[in-house]
Every structure is written in C-alpha cells, then in structure tokens.
Amino acid sequence: MKKSERIVAIITSLGGVWIMYYGWHTLKLGSIHIPDAGLLPFLCGVGLAVLGVVWMLILQWAKEPTHEGPVEKRLWHRPLLSLVLMVLYGWAMESVGYITSTLIFVIAWQKIIEREKWLKTMIIALIGTFAMYALFVYLLKVPIPPEFFAR
C-alpha cells in the first residue's frame, strides 16, 4: 500500500505544479484588486503541491501497519472487469438501443462477474431489463435510446 500511496502522492504534487502553471500562464491570475479566472486554480495548485509533499513525508515517517487476525481476500479483477463492462454498455446503449444492450450487459455481468448458471442468468437478465424498462419508460416517462431496428 505504501508504494502505491507514494506514487499517488508524487502525482498529486506534480499535478499541483501543473495546475499552478495553468492558472498562472493560461488562465491568468489578474490583480489582487480584480482577480482573474486563474487565481483560485493557482491557489488550489499550490495546496495540492504542498499536500503531496506532506503526504510523502508522512509516509516516510509512518511505520508499515502490522495485520492482526485474518486478512480478507480481495478480488481486484472484479471491479476492473465490471468497469470495462460498464464502458461497453454505455457505448452499446447508444449504438444498439436500450433493450438489446441491457440484456447483453446483464448476461455478461452474471456470467463474467458473478459466474452464475445460465438459467439464473437469463431469469435475472430478462426480469432486470424489462423491469427497468417499465420503470423508466412507463412510470417515470424518461426517454431512453431506441432500438437500432426501430430507428
């Protein structure tokens, strides 16, 4: 954890320096009488740069935490896969329409993320898709992307 935190702390500091430059050079600070659009971004950049350094110093001082008791196993690939599925779902919703994309998305989720059996997957996919369709279209009267074959 310490290593990844160090990397993020460095990125924070460097990001702060870049924001300072952007606020000062591109947006302009203005004067103290008439401040311009870059003043607050510049101050925020200063804050981020300083806090990034402070964070690094704290990490330097802090001892590595010792774990007592059982440590929970965490599966980092599941959130990553689901994020990829959600990006594809967003793209598919516009390209092929709500119903088709949602059906495919729920099936993919249940098979890839949850590793469910086909029967349960299909039941959840069908009920989920049409329940959401009914909720948004009939109850809430929200416009959703039309199916590609109905365009």
Next chain:
Amino acid sequence: MDIFAGLINGFSIALMGTNILFCFLGALIGTAIGVLPGLGPAATIALLLPLTYVIGSPVTAIIMMAGIYYGAMYGGSTTSILLNLPGEAASVVTCIDGYQMAKKGRAGAALGIAAIGSFIAGTVAVIGLTFFAPPLAEFALDFGPPEYFALTTLGLLLAVTLSGGSITKGLIILIVGLLLAMVGLDPISGKIRFTFGSIGLQGGFDFVTLAMGVFGLGEILYNLESTMKTELVTRKIGKIFPTLKDWADSKWAILRGSVIGFFIGIIPGGGSVISSLASYAIEKKYSKHPEEFGQGAIQGVAGPESANNAASSSSFIPLLTLGIPGNAAIAMIFAALMIQGITPGPFLVAEHPDLFWGVIASMYIGNAMLLVLNLPMVGLWVQMLRVPYGILAPVIVLFTTVGVYSVQNQVFDIYSMLFFAALGYGMRKLKFDPAPLPLAFVLGPMVERSLRQSLLISGGDLTIFVTRPISGTLIAIFVLLIVGQTTFFIKRKMRGKKTTAT
C-alpha cells in the same frame, strides 16, 4: 410568518396525498438501504437525484430525499445488531453492544430500543430545528461575500478535520472537489477552464454524474472486491418492545444522545458518525457499570442510535438557513434543491416558506412512519438481508446508467459517471474518505464567487475578512482549528518518538 403559523402551513402541505406518499417512500427506501450493508444514504440519494426531474414539485422531492436520509439512520441498526456489520457508517458503534445483545437472545429488545430511541431523538431534533432554524436564517440575512467566504471555508475545513480520517488526504480530496467544480465556464470572466478542448465539458461536470459515480458506482466497485460472507446471528427476533427495566436503563441514554446528536449535527462535518461515537463514549464514561459495555449493555445501543438520528435531523439547519451542506448526504439534498432551481440559504424561509415548513413538518410525520416501519415490520427487513449482492449490484448499475442518461439524454454523462466511479473506487482503495468531495464541489462556486467579490468590494484589501465581526470570528476559529490540529499532530509525533526511544 411566525413559527407556529409556519408549522401549521407546513403540516397542511406535508399532509397532502402526494407528499405523504413520497414521505413514506423516502422512509421506506431509507430503511431498506440502511438495512442493506454497502450502500449508504449519500449513495442512495445520489442514485435517486435524476428522479427529482420527474417528480416536479421541489417540496415533494426534498421530502422524499430527507426521508431517505433519516430513514437510513433507523435502518442502519438492524444489520449492526443482527450481522455485526453496520448498515451505514453511523451505526458502527451499535455493533459493539447490539450484536452482543443479539447473541444473548435479546435481538428484539436491541432493535426495539434502537427504533424507539431513534423516534424520540428524531422528534426532539425536529422540534429543535423548528425553533432554531428561523432565527438563524434571519441572522444570516446580514451575511455578505466576506462572511460567506469565511463560513464556507470553515465549513469545508471542519468537514475534513471532523471526518476522523487522515487530514492530509481529506484536504487533497477537498481541493480536487474545488478543482472539479471549476471545470467549464468561469462565472465572472467567462473564460473556459480545464476543458482541454472538449465541448461536453464546457458546461462543467454535472453534480448528478459526480455523485452517482463516486458514491453509487464507486461503492459498488469497491464492494465487488470483497469475498466476505456474513451470517445472521439469529433468525428469531423475539419481543421487540423493551421491558420496564430496559426503559429505566436507557431513558437517560436516549435523552443525552438526543441532545449530543442535535448539537453535533449542526456543525458542518459533524454529522451522525461523530455523534454516535460521542454518545457511546459518554454513556460508557458515566455508567455505573462501564464493564457491561461491550457485553451487551442496552445503553450502548440506545445512546448512539438516538444520537445519530438527532444529528441527521439537525444537519438540515445549516442547509436550510445558511445554504451550507454539512455532510455528503446533505450535499446531495443541496444538489436536489439546485436542480429544482432553489438556492438554499437565509432567503429560503422568506422566498419558499412552503418548502421550508413543508419539509420540517414532513420530518415529524416521517419519524412516526419510521417507528411503524421499524417495529412491527422488523422481520421483513431481516428477510431483505438475504437478497444476494450479485443481483443487487447489476440492478444498481442499470438504475444509475439509465438515470444519468435521462438527465440530458447524452451518453457523455455515462462516461463522466464512469470516470467518477473509477475515481471513487481509487479513493476507497487508497483509504480516502470521499465525503469532502461533493461538499467541495457544491460549495466551490460559492467559495470562488465570495472570494473574488470580497476582493472587488474591498479594492484588494485582504483585511476585509478579519475586520468585519462575523467573518473575523469565523476566520479566527479557522486559524485556531489549523493551529490546534498542527500542534496536536506534532505533539503526537514527538510522543511517538519518545516511546520508541525508551
């Protein structure tokens, strides 16, 4: 309009059919998400923000949102008592004694006292809100840009320092929130900031996408990592009405919890978590039998549960009177008001009395509804704990995706939300508390506008912030807080070094 006339007007609005229905729905949804671990009130209100466009009436929308918030505080105790897993953050301490009570076969008494204590505290806090909010709003009418700048910066700092996590990380998130609020057109000069040539970003990020991404999907992504399985400690709930002895043991804990929660809830950043922790500490300290705490002491359930409910109601005071949201869930309600074209603040009482008094009156009704929902229906909530996360997660994803698309009918918003979801997930992985992010995002424009207006008014004289009595006092508190925190940090480090040396 005096307080009693306002309250009568409020009840006439809150008792209208639609408002009663949405108050009930809010309380029901709130209890449900409070019961289900892994989805907090801020996330749920964020998920339901697009609904506010459909509901139409701002009074009805805010009545429902408020119901979700205080409903979640009621429901949070159920999982703490039965699963030893807090349904939401404010119920963490309830796990300690509530779970022990359940193990001893007294789950019903624990759930009962939690619900009754919550009802009493919630009602006490709403009475406080009724009498405290209007004079505070009148006082705030004298506020100018320097006062608003001092107040918002102090509020943001308090939100970070009181959150209990790392202050450095909290401040970083705060600045990130301020920077995200700056994306798009500068409201004063009209310059375009941080858009990198993207037309979609010219209007800035939408609060709904930020809130749904960081709180809704971010939480889902983080929970997907978990492999932990939870088990109900008992399927038998038992008698839910506390005995006379339970009453005698917990009546003062409920009253103290109500008062502590009310006052901590008013402070920006205070909120439900700190109030429940404070209440538990006080109950343990002043108990005649402190050794019973941790072994199933009923005061350890009654006090914190009362405190977190009182805090959830009183945290509406800074929102409705000063326009300052004190925590993430209240920031969502702030956003819901803005979506409806209503700016919360001192003018709210005068300009929108129907909303102000309608929401307050609905809280009295909502608290009574929650008592009914939580006492006789507790068995139903226990059954809900059996819904697998594998079904819940994709349903929430579908809801958020279509919900965020419906706001402006553009897929760009879905991608923005996914960006924020990744940000929220990363924040949780690196142990960042995401709560200051929506607060900074919501208050960012106010901070910038009031800073620049103050400098314009004073002709660049920075003493404007310290020479005016109200802003001067607030700045003094701000400085004291920073000095205090720094001294505390250095002392702790020195003490740590001394201990290692010896």
